Amino acid sequence: MYKYDEIDQQIVDERVAQYRDQTRRYLAGELSEDEFRPLRLQNGLYIQRQAPMLRIAVPYGMLSSAQLRKLGDISKKYDKGYGHFSTRQNLQLNWPKLEDVPEILADLATVEMHAIQTSGNCIRNITTDQFVGVAPDEVIDPRAIAEIMRQWSTFHPEFALLPRKFKIAVSGTKNDRALVQAHDIGMEFYRDSNNQVAIKVWVGGGLGRTPILGTVIREHLEWQHALTYCEAIIRVYNLHGRRDNIYKARIKILVKALGIDEFRKQVDAEWAHLKDTDNTITEAELARVAQHFDAMPYENVQAHDAGFDAAVASNPAFAAWVRRCVHPHKQAGYRAVTLSLKPHGQAPGDISSEQMWTVADLADEYSFGELRSSHEQNLILADVKLSDLFALWEKARANGLASPNIGLLTDIICCPGGDFCSLANAKSIPIAKAIQMQFDNLDYLHDIGEIELNISGCMNACGHHHVGHIGILGVDKDGSEWYQVSIGGKQGNDASLGTVIGPSFSADEMPGVVQKLIEVYIQERTPEERFIDTVRRLGVAPFKAHVYAKNEVAA
Amino acid sequence: MSNLIKLNNGVASLVEDDWALVQLPATQVEERKQAGKVVLFKLTGEATVTEAQIADTVIPATGKIILPLSVFIARNSEIKDRIAQGEIGVWLATHELLENLTQQQTDLNALPIIAIFVERFADGRIFSLGNLLRTRFGFKNELRAFGDVLRDQLYFLKRSGFTSYLVRADRSAQEAIASLGDFTKPYQGAVDEPRPVFKRYNRGV
Numbered sequence: 163m164y165k166y167d168e169i170d171q172q173i174v175d176e177r178v179a180q181y182r183d184q185t186r187r188y189l190a191g192e193l194s195e196d197e198f199r200p201l202r203l204q205n206g207l208y209i210q211r212q213a214p215m216l217r218i219a220v221p222y223g224m225l226s227s228a229q230l231r232k233l234g235d236i237s238k239k240y241d242k243g244y245g246h247f248s249t250r251q252n253l254q255l256n257w258p259k260l261e262d263v264p265e266i267l268a269d270l271a272t273v274e275m276h277a278i279q280t281s282g283n284c285i286r287n288i289t290t291d292q293f294v295g296v297a298p299d300e301v302i303d304p305r306a307i308a309e310i311m312r313q314w315s316t317f318h319p320e321f322a323l324l325p326r327k328f329k330i331a332v333s334g335t336k337n338d339r340a341l342v343q344a345h346d347i348g349m350e351f352y353r354d355s356n357n358q359v360a361i362k363v364w365v366g367g368g369l370g371r372t373p374i375l376g377t378v379i380r381e382h383l384e385w386q387h388a389l390t391y392c393e394a395i396i397r398v399y400n401l402h403g404r405r406d407n408i409y410k411a412r413i414k415i416l417v418k419a420l421g422i423d424e425f426r427k428q429v430d431a432e433w434a435h436l437k438d439t440d441n442t443i444t445e446a447e448l449a450r451v452a453q454h455f456d457a458m459p460y461e462n463v464q465a466h467d468a469g470f471d472a473a474v475a476s477n478p479a480f481a482a483w484v485r486r487c488v489h490p491h492k493q494a495g496y497r498a499v500t501l502s503l504k505p506h507g508q509a510p511g512d513i514s515s516e517q518m519w520t521v522a523d524l525a526d527e528y529s530f531g532e533l534r535s536s537h538e539q540n541l542i543l544a545d546v547k548l549s550d551l552f553a554l555w556e557k558a559r560a561n562g563l564a565s566p567n568i569g570l571l572t573d574i575i576c577c578p579g580g581d582f583c584s585l586a587n588a589k590s591i592p593i594a595k596a597i598q599m600q601f602d603n604l605d606y607l608h609d610i611g612e613i614e615l616n617i618s619g620c621m622n623a624c625g626h627h628h629v630g631h632i633g634i635l636g637v638d639k640d641g642s643e644w645y646q647v648s649i650g651g652k653q654g655n656d657a658s659l660g661t662v663i664g665p666s667f668s669a670d671e672m673p674g675v676v677q678k679l680i681e682v683y684i685q686e687r688t689p690e691e692r693f694i695d696t697v698r699r700l701g702v703a704p705f706k707a708h709v710y711a712k713n714e715v716a717a
Numbered sequence: 718m719s720n721l722i723k724l725n726n727g728v729a730s731l732v733e734d735d736w737a738l739v740q741l742p743a744t745q746v747e748e749r750k751q752a753g754k755v756v757l758f759k760l761t762g763e764a765t766v767t768e769a770q771i772a773d774t775v776i777p778a779t780g781k782i783i784l785p786l787s788v789f790i791a792r793n794s795e796i797k798d799r800i801a802q803g804e805i806g807v808w809l810a811t812h813e814l815l816e817n818l819t820q821q822q823t824d825l826n827a828l829p830i831i832a833i834f835v836e837r838f839a840d841g842r843i844f845s846l847g848n849l850l851r852t853r854f855g856f857k858n859e860l861r862a863f864g865d866v867l868r869d870q871l872y873f874l875k876r877s878g879f880t881s882y883l884v885r886a887d888r889s890a891q892e893a894i895a896s897l898g899d900f901t902k903p904y905q906g907a908v909d910e911p912r913p914v915f916k917r918y919n920r921g922v
């Protein structure tokens with residue numbers, strides 16, 4: 163992965179000094195609450211219900227074992243001994259003290275980490291597929307360009323105070339796993355007819371209160387122009403995006419208001435001036451950064467391993483884990499492994515300090531000292547030898563990291579919700595836990611098969627409920643907590659937004675509602691259909707009929 | 718003491734302000750909210766200047782003055798000579814269109830100063846405006862930020878081409894100067910240093 167040189171290190175160190183002084187001025191009363199807010203937000207510090215929340219950047223989800231170990235230390239020392247991986251691949255601390263944050267940042271800087279631009283109205287952490295670099299369906303590894311874009315976007319002076327936050331995702335696979343269509347800018351890398359690296363650029367996607375999938379603004383962009391083209395887009399947005407209404411301030415609203423054709427025209431007019439200016443990426447820079455993402459020094463091993471096969475055949479628990487948590491790999495004899503942060507009955511994405519240290523050790527022992535976080539809120543060891551899988555599984559299992567539920571109903575994506583977030587209409591974590599307990603039977607879970615369930619505590623959609631096959635949204639009715647259910651959302655190349663099935667439910671009813679949706683699927687499915695396929699074929703009606711049959715609920 | 722910071726060959730110091738800022742008189746008319754397409758979209762929520770305001774603006778008869786863009790355009794004939802003598806500057810609010818200025822005044826460098834008024838700290842349009850004035854319209858003279866200007870914008874303002882900063886009156890401009898140097902080696906090319914870090918340093922292969 164990318165290693166800092168003195169220039170990178172200096173910028174992060176200078177940031178610590180700058181933020182230390184900003185905090186000092188705030189505590190000394192030289193900065194008002196309102197003046198400090200944008201400053202702390204640009205550094206990932208929210209003030210929440212219980213305490214501040216600090217969001218630490220994990221650029222495109224890549225972590226070294228040393229970094230994760232340090233995160234374990236930090237969450238032990240400054241927090242309650244755990245952290246939370248978010249749907250944007252970052253790590254959040256729920257209980258740090260505002261006065262401690264400069265120290266936390268200084269600690270992070272010792273392992274080449276920071277919290278720069280993890281919130282606030284600026285260009286945020288750039289996200290990608292958690293299997294980047296190892297996925298068999300990968301055409302281009304976009305990490306080098308993602309890192310170049312990370313550097314370019316860090317303290318970009320022109321885009322320091324945008325109308326609203328700005329999220330960029332990159333992907334270089336046939337099957338999009340990075341949600342490029344749900345971002346302000348999505349970049350899909352491919353090889354063009356001349357075998358050159360090119361980018362298809364999407365703009366104006368986003369979930370939140372007005373969910374919109376992005377539109378293609380440019381089918382073919384040569385990689386050299388990634389920065390200047392983004393500058394053109396973001397300049398048009400910076401100048402003309404709405405600033406009078408926070409709910410209408412995302413770029414998606416501007417693109418909609420202008421129409422994609424007019425928006426493209428304005429972007430092209432800007433780009434005519436910016437194209438080939440100094441921020442154009444050079445071959446040399448790409449090569450310098452790309453070498454940090456060279457393939458691991460894989461051993462030359464067989465595509466099959468007798469010991470592994472035997473263990474799968476004789477140990478059903480191991481076999482179940484392999485089926486769900488082990489993923490194909492470019493390199494023969496290697497696999498990528500997901501360590502589930504979704505054990506039943508626990509907040510999705512939460513991880514204790516001890517588990518962080520364990521995972522760091524596992525990464526050192528089995529996966530070249532690196533790992534990734536996923537937007538599904540799990541951790542991934544990307545380069546594990548087949549022959550090591552059994553030993554890895556035993557250790558992961560002993561530490562509560564081997565729930566064989568990846569991609570299944572209980573691999574729930576969930577925002578912090580009312581337990582932590584002051585914007586919430588309703589709690590989301592207890593709903594996730596209740597559903598996990600309702601479906602705590604592995605055979606049944608495997609029979610239900612692949613399905614995505616997403617929960618957000620309010621329409622800000624941090625839990626991506628719009629793209630969940632089943633989406634659950636917390637709503638407020640006369641001051642009490644209710645849940646609206648939608649089905650048929652999907653991420654990926656054929657992304658879609660879910661349809662609400664009807665009036666909302668109380669918390670107690672939710673596990674039963676999910677149960678009923680599953681019953682319809684089990685009854686109606688064809689042998690090869692996943693839940694989402696059945697929903698797409700049949701539409702919402704039969705699901706709705708069964709859920710609302712007899713036991714009508716007050717809306 | 719003056720709260721005006723000025724860059725001179727990259728060195729910042731507090732200086733006395735030799736320009737007088739001319740404001741529009743307050744308006745009686747209701748603020749008009751416009752919504753909709755293309756150009757109008759740009760004006761959403763911002764008050765429009767009225768004819769009466771322009772007519773009622775008092776233009777001091779002598780001295781170096783910075784006029785609101787709308788007055789500069791509408792009453793240009795009154796100030797022609799003074800423009801030639803280098804006594805007239807122009808200020809714009811962040812929602813105003815640079816094209817309106819450049820249509821009126823093709824040679825921007827006849828203006829010794831252009832100033833941009835930023836009403837709220839969080840309004841980052843000022844950075845794009847600075848950048849455009851420098852890189853697109855070739856403006857070479859003093860470019861000033863005033864309004865809700867606080868020390869944590871200064872670094873970004875400098876990188877966006879601004880060379881003077883009128884810090885909000887209730888804050889210490891002397892202390893704010895330090896923030897111009899928050900970062901020594903910025904990553905990306907911008908107005909003050911067009912080359913990105915990978916073109917300035919040999920960062921190895």
Ligand code: HEM
Nearest residue numbers: 248249250368369370371576577578582583585622623624
């Ligand atoms: C706990 C404090 C949090 C607060 C106050 C918060 C606030 C918000 C707000 C206001 C939005 C909507 C922005 C908009 O529509 O423009 C948003 C969106 C989002 N948040 Fe959070 N959030 C929090 C935690 C999280 C966490 C823990 C995650 C990940 C698990 C997360 C992931 C996201 C994502 C992915 C979106 C984007 C939806 C989109 O594309 O518009 N947030 N958040």
Ligand code: SF4
Nearest residue numbers: 577583586619620624
């Ligand atoms: S979706 Fe709403 S409740 Fe959940 S974290 Fe985001 S803002 Fe908070």
